[in-house]
Structures are given as structure tokens and as C-alpha cells.
Amino acid sequence: MTLTIGILVGSLREGSYNRQAAKAFAALLPTDVTPVWLTIGDLPLYNEDLDAATPPPAWTAFRAQVAALDGVMFFTPEYNRSVPGGLKNALDVGSRPYGHNVWAGKPALVVSVSPGGIGGFGANHHLRQALTFLDMPTLQQPEAYIGNVANLLDDNGHFVDGTTKYFKLILTAYLAFLKKLQ
Numbered sequence: 001m002t003l004t005i006g007i008l009v010g011s012l013r014e015g016s017y018n019r020q021a022a023k024a025f026a027a028l029l030p031t032d033v034t035p036v037w038l039t040i041g042d043l044p045l046y047n048e049d050l051d052a053a054t055p056p057p058a059w060t061a062f063r064a065q066v067a068a069l070d071g072v073m074f075f076t077p078e079y080n081r082s083v084p085g086g087l088k089n090a091l092d093v094g095s096r097p098y099g100h101n102v103w104a105g106k107p108a109l110v111v112s113v114s115p116g117g118i119g120g121f122g123a124n125h126h127l128r129q130a131l132t133f134l135d136m137p138t139l140q141q142p143e144a145y146i147g148n149v150a151n152l153l154d155d156n157g158h159f160v161d162g163t164t165k166y167f168k169l170i171l172t173a174y175l176a177f178l179k180k181l182q
């Protein structure tokens, strides 16, 4: 069975640690899993009035892209103990119009990555709260709070072996969880 899995990175910046972690996960995907990189930086802020008329083309394209996925892996920074606004906006865009939530039923993985010691715990759990309402079954264990991230990268910007091994463990658990729910 081939699977298509979305990768959504909550950071917009070029040198994002979260993007680096997402790339490391993508590199570990088996050949029967196709990654789809979801871009969120060009989504206009959610406004119900726009859904009542002709929705922005960027919303329509994003919704169609998400609807076609088998699952979604989220990589989130922590901004002020929560998720970045751009990530929350993407969740909101995909959740509407009412009754057309494209996230529903898609198994999710939540990874939070931070240079800070608590590994984006606040963002990780705020995201989980929204995913519960969006009806996305979310991997519970192992949890993925990747803290002190700058210390987990070698001089070439690659994650050190112990971290890559941990990423593999998380990914294996997520894929097994997803397949069980298919």
C-alpha cells in the first residue's frame, strides 16, 4: 500500500530548525511513502466573509492538497508558549467552510523543535488541543519534544546519530499507527 503524507512546518524562516528536522524525517521515509510539503506562508488570514463569496485560490488549493493526504506530520516551533500564527491559520483554513473540515480523520504526528530546554512543550500541546477538535487521531507515544536543538546538529548541519535514531523510532511508530487506522 502506498501512502501520501503531508509535511507541515510551522516556521516560515529559511534556516528553520523545524524544517531541518522535517527534512531529516522525510529522508527516513520508506519508498512506499510519498511526502507532500505543505506551504502555509501564502495563505491569507482566515476570514469567514471570504468563504461566503469566492474563497482565495490559495485556500482552495491548500484544502484540495490536504484532502488528498493519508496523514500529516506537523513540525512546530514554539512562539510564546503556543504555535506560530501561520500554523494556526493553516489549521483554520483547512477546517472551513463549516462541515468541510479537510483535516478530519487524518492521522497526525506532532513534533516540536526548539533551541530551548523544554522542546516546545507548550506549542506541542496547544497543537494537540486543536487537532482533537479537528478530529485528527494523533500519535501519543513516543512524544517528540526536540529541545536544545542546536546541540543535536553536527558541523555540517546534520542531526547526530542518537537523534536520527530517535527520529526513526518516532517515525516507525507513526507509520504503524497510521496503517492501523487505514
Ligand SMILES: Cc1cc2nc3c(=O)[nH]c(=O)nc-3n(C[C@H](O)[C@H](O)[C@H](O)COP(=O)(O)O)c2cc1C
Pocket (backbone or CB within 6 Å): 011, 012, 013, 015, 016, 017, 018, 019, 077, 078, 079, 080, 081, 082, 113, 114, 115, 116, 117, 119, 120
Ligand atoms: C515570536 C517568537 C516567540 C518565541 N517564543 C518561544 C517560546 O515560547 N518558547 C521557545 O522555546 N522558543 C521561543 N522562541 C524561539 C524559537 O524557539 C526559535 O526562534 C526557533 O528557532 C524557532 O523555530 P525555527 O528554527 O523552526 O524557526 C520564540 C521565537 C519567536 C520569533
